[in-house]
Amino acid sequence: MSKNCLVAQSGGPTPIINASLQGVIEAALENKEIKKVYGARFGISGLMKDMICDLTNEDKKDISLLKHTPGSILGSCRYKLGEMSEDVTDYEKIFDILEKYNIKYFYYIGGNDSMDTVAKLNNYAKYNNKNLVVMGIPKTVDNDLLVTDHSPGFGSAAKYIATSVMETTLDSRVYQRKNVHLIEVMGRHAGWLAAASALAGETGLETPDLIYFPEITFSTDKFVKDLKEKAKEKDNIIVVVSEGIKDSDGNYISASESSKHDQFGHKQMGGAAKALVPYIKEYVYDRVKVIEFNVLQRAANHIASKTDADEAFECGKKAVEFSVHGNASGKAVVIKRTSNKPYQSKIELADVDLIANKEKKVPRDWINEAGNHVKEEALEYLRPLIKGEMERKTEKGLPKYTDLDAAVTVKPKSDI
């Protein structure tokens, strides 16, 4: 007997997170084992409030535009499930909903926190003999997921960053005066996006001059010394700093006094670049511009990497295919790089336990000895991920995006 499937999104968006959603929906609609395709709004959090939409009859054209649409279109959450050994309330709510909609396959698109949810739901299902196949589909601009060669979403954010660093560099040289441009990129604990800024120097532009990573203990003395060295030869210096740079006591470099934490215990950050301005003004150049790429680096679908979007789509599609063939519950689809020149990859399965709650850092030996730039190994890894231009769908000179009609009006239906 055919059953239904459910898909949801969790954690921060990526420029192409909806490409994986499109992959899931299109593959599920084609699959004979699956009858209806449901979506949960706002991840596991909306699921518990019965915010379920039926995507089975959604307009095909709208679905085909998902890969061109930034922002998790089903909505997202950062809700952490407790241990079932301590409290089963959430679990019971979730499985009530899953049973209400006759869900056999549940695909959760998210990062390492979301893989924790997948692992816990899988354990609960097994322990309670529930007939559920729950799978993870990776996404994160941070690229900090283990096992997978790289994370869907990262390549597009990297492409946006490299492009914008190039454009900032060309802008920085316009006036005949000395200046430092400090660019802050995302990356709480892993400096993959900071590393990706080095791609801006791949086509002849000498940029960025310095890169600072969360992986390397940050010292303002060293920072000033690095800049003074650069200033001997360059009038316009481009520096990329990861938002997650920390001093030797493990404290984030931050201009902000706020130290809010989200539900996962992550510190709410911002302002690493701003915190460094006074040092530059005092010891290097008087002119400093801080540029924060902010949410655009995870939202700029208009310059998405085709390689990345295609892989994100494939991850969604393959998750559905794997799910109906058995032994897939508690697993995530992951990308394996099978060749670098030419670049080739394939989608495999991996236990979510290997990914959940863990972080993949930039290897120390991919960062130069001085700890302020990348080495060739990093570039070799990064290069293929930003390649390829997506066909540009535009309307009135603007990106053509989509909403899912079935999703937009969903409000909590019941407080189960």
Add this chain to the structure above:
Amino acid sequence: MSKNCLVAQSGGPTPIINASLQGVIEAALENKEIKKVYGARFGISGLMKDMICDLTNEDKKDISLLKHTPGSILGSCRYKLGEMSEDVTDYEKIFDILEKYNIKYFYYIGGNDSMDTVAKLNNYAKYNNKNLVVMGIPKTVDNDLLVTDHSPGFGSAAKYIATSVMETTLDSRVYQRKNVHLIEVMGRHAGWLAAASALAGETGLETPDLIYFPEITFSTDKFVKDLKEKAKEKDNIIVVVSEGIKDSDGNYISASESSKHDQFGHKQMGGAAKALVPYIKEYVYDRVKVIEFNVLQRAANHIASKTDADEAFECGKKAVEFSVHGNASGKAVVIKRTSNKPYQSKIELADVDLIANKEKKVPRDWINEAGNHVKEEALEYLRPLIKGEMERKTEKGLPKYTDLDAAVTVKPKSDI
């Protein structure tokens, strides 16, 4: 006898300022009246230091990439010429250089300050019987030039802003929580770029919710009231503020205490959006994100408007054609909109005196009565300017840009 021409750039860059340069160079190389094509580095300021490069034999392929290259590639300046009635030192320096290189035609690509330079050089030349045709080619993302229907560079910045506001909007809706996104755009005295953000709402997205212009006196009370009203119906509010918003005393709303002025007496600004955060946190929603589009709005060539780039190119080309046909000195090429549906324009000549040192504001009756959004008249004006996608030239997944070999190595040659 054929003479030489000189081209230079001045003021802030636009995403397609080099398209006008390309138009000048290509037209000048084809024109029989013109022998050599020189460029001055760093505008009038570099010219006075004899920072002249010979572009006549520059690689044609490099020249053809100029329209794909952001950042004033010859370099720019913000140097203001004094009155010749007071001091002729600068003028004599300039005309020494112009005579040294046998320059008959001088094209200056810039905004209203640069048109002041064109007007002054033209007056000096006439007064002293110098055989010089000096012309202005307009550019500015601010769109504040008089006479011309719109300014080359504006359409591309507008397209970047509208696109990025759309992407920010989709990102803002991801979590099920109330928030305000405050986006700051350029526009010191004129709110054209702020107005252009309204284009983000042209294809179905309800965004931005509120827009604040330098043309409308800013009141924090009114701002909080506007937001509270929006908060009744919306959880995710998108606000666009111009960097140039001022209170009823004429003081800029700014988080920064710095009040440096540039040589033209313009206040160095920043932080209008940041200054508003505490009001929102106290009276509206606790979650506020400030996004400054910063230099990227004037540098993001990768998403330039084809309409804009083509017109910028035409302005350069037509300036050369007009210059050799007489009566063009002291004039600027300007764009006249000859039809709106379908959009058509042509290039004409206008006295630079009509443009120099003046500012075109957004008409009051193009802004709604509440002073916090645009009216249809504004949209009608704006729509055609962002249309059309440029052919994307890429290399390794990144924009293909150019340097001009003749320009990059130019250092001051003599202190005339």
